Amino acid sequence: LRYLTAGETHGPQLTAIIEGLPSNLQLDFEELNFQLHRRQKGYGRGRRMQIEKDTAQIVGGVRHGRTTGAPVALVVANNDWKHWTSVMNIEPIEGGDEAKRRVHRPRPGHADLNGGLKYDLKDLRNVLERSSARETAARVAVGAMARQLLAAFGIKVAGQVIRIGEIEAPPNRLPAEELARLTEASSVRVVDKETEARMEAYIDQIKADGDSIGGIVECVVEGVPVGLGSHVQWDRKLDSRIAGAVVSINAFKGCEVGIGFEAGILRGSQVHDPILYSEERGYHRASNNAGGFEGGMTTGEPIVVRGVMKPIPTLYKPLASVDIDTREPFTAQVERSDSCAVPAASVVMEHVVAWEVAKAFLEKFGGDSMEEIRRNYDSYLEQVRSY
Ligand code: EPS
Numbered sequence: 001l002r003y004l005t006a007g008e009t010h011g012p013q014l015t016a017i018i019e020g021l022p023s024n025l026q027l028d029f030e031e032l033n034f035q036l037h038r039r040q041k042g043y044g045r046g047r048r049m050q051i052e053k054d055t056a057q058i059v060g061g062v063r064h065g066r067t068t069g070a071p072v073a074l075v076v077a078n079n080d081w082k083h084w085t086s087v088m089n090i091e092p093i094e095g096g097d098e099a100k101r102r103v104h105r106p107r108p109g110h111a112d113l114n115g116g117l118k119y120d121l122k123d124l125r126n127v128l129e130r131s132s133a134r135e136t137a138a139r140v141a142v143g144a145m146a147r148q149l150l151a152a153f154g155i156k157v158a159g160q161v162i163r164i165g166e167i168e169a170p171p172n173r174l175p176a177e178e179l180a181r182l183t184e185a186s187s188v189r190v191v192d193k194e195t196e197a198r199m200e201a202y203i204d205q206i207k208a209d210g211d212s213i214g215g216i217v218e219c220v221v222e223g224v225p226v227g228l229g230s231h232v233q234w235d236r237k238l239d240s241r242i243a244g245a246v247v248s249i250n251a252f253k254g255c256e257v258g259i260g261f262e263a264g265i266l267r268g269s270q271v272h273d274p275i276l277y278s279e280e281r282g283y284h285r286a287s288n289n290a291g292g293f294e295g296g297m298t299t300g301e302p303i304v305v306r307g308v309m310k311p312i313p314t315l316y317k318p319l320a321s322v323d324i325d326t327r328e329p330f331t332a333q334v335e336r337s338d339s340c341a342v343p344a345a346s347v348v349m350e351h352v353v354a355w356e357v358a359k360a361f362l363e364k365f366g367g368d369s370m371e372e373i374r375r376n377y378d379s380y381l382e383q384v385r386s387y
Contacts, residue, residue: 260291
């Protein structure tokens with residue numbers, strides 16, 4: 001299972017091709033578009049989200065509501081494109097920097113300068129157009145398909161915001177379905193209403209200061225069988241693959257599995273999850289500090305992972321930088337931006353995690369059709385039950 005995306009934030013569309021989905025996966029298009037809609041919400045988003053109304057158009061690999069086993073191609077259109085047809089034209093255009101909206105003042109914290117130096121581009125727009133977090137719309141569309149594959153096997157994904165800047169939400173270990181329901185009713189994707197109000201006021205303050213703010217989000221995957229991923233080779237460890245996927249989300253700087261960095265503070269006796277057995281549940285754990293992973297394999301307990309997002313670097317409050325034309329210092333010009341995109345990032349994280357879990361699921365249970373995967377899955381569950 002693999003995918004690639006293409007497309008620029010102000011170009012005509014985002015495009016994704018998914019290879020390796022089995023045949024006969026029944027797709028719920030409404031559910032797919034609901035996931036795209038969720039990503040667009042959240043307190044602290046800027047004006048761009050009022051322009052876009054993301055929906056995925058599937059243009060390959062699906063017929064009469066089901067996958068055929070062929071690569072799935074999908075497209076998410078950019079409504080904003082209509083304002084950028086000349087600037088983003090693939091044909092050469094007349095006019096100078098103004099007409100091209102050439103960017104020559106790199107924004108600290110963005111890919112601008114590194115990308116310009118690396119690709120030898122004197123118009124940093126060529127970097128920022130692709131490095132924009134707009135690309136996460138395609139990743140959510142792709143992940144939404146993975147999510148539907150997982151759902152067919154009873155695996156549920158949910159997410160929540162844990163922290164925005166100085167405001168932390170009280171911890172909870174709610175079942176995925178309840179967590180999804182409660183966070184969906186929140187402007188900042190938290191369960192606790194008092195925290196929600198404090199976060200909103202905090203984001204207002206950040207925005208009024210011309211600043212931006214990051215945070216921490218958590219993703220939970222429930223109903224995962226024991227034994228996805230493997231201890232035998234470094235690149236088969238599923239927790240590490242999830243961590244890589246999480247840090248690949250725009251502006252993410254780290255990932256924790258289970259209690260994460262706290263495991264470096266506590267004693268072994270406080271950290272590890274005792275093993276229990278009962279007729280009803282089989283082997284299970286007394287706690288889940290490991291976040292559903294031991295030896296790079298799932299334990300059968302819920303996967304719990306957290307990601308940290310840095311504040312969005314496009315600031316109304318300018319930071320020091322250097323103009324690439326003059327090599328003289330300047331203070332960055334004001335750009336349209338979000339002051340806080342942590343709630344949206346929580347939705348993105350759910351989808352990149354779902355993708356990695358689905359990928360490991362297909363590695364384990366293989367098969368070219370849903371029916372073949374189901375047979376393999378049922379037979380494995382029987383093996384585990386009778387172990
Ligand atoms: C982004 C900058 C803003 C955000 C964008 C990510 O876009 P613009 O430059 O058009 O104002 O709105 O996010 C999205 C478009 C989206 O769909 O999430 C950036 O620089 O990363």
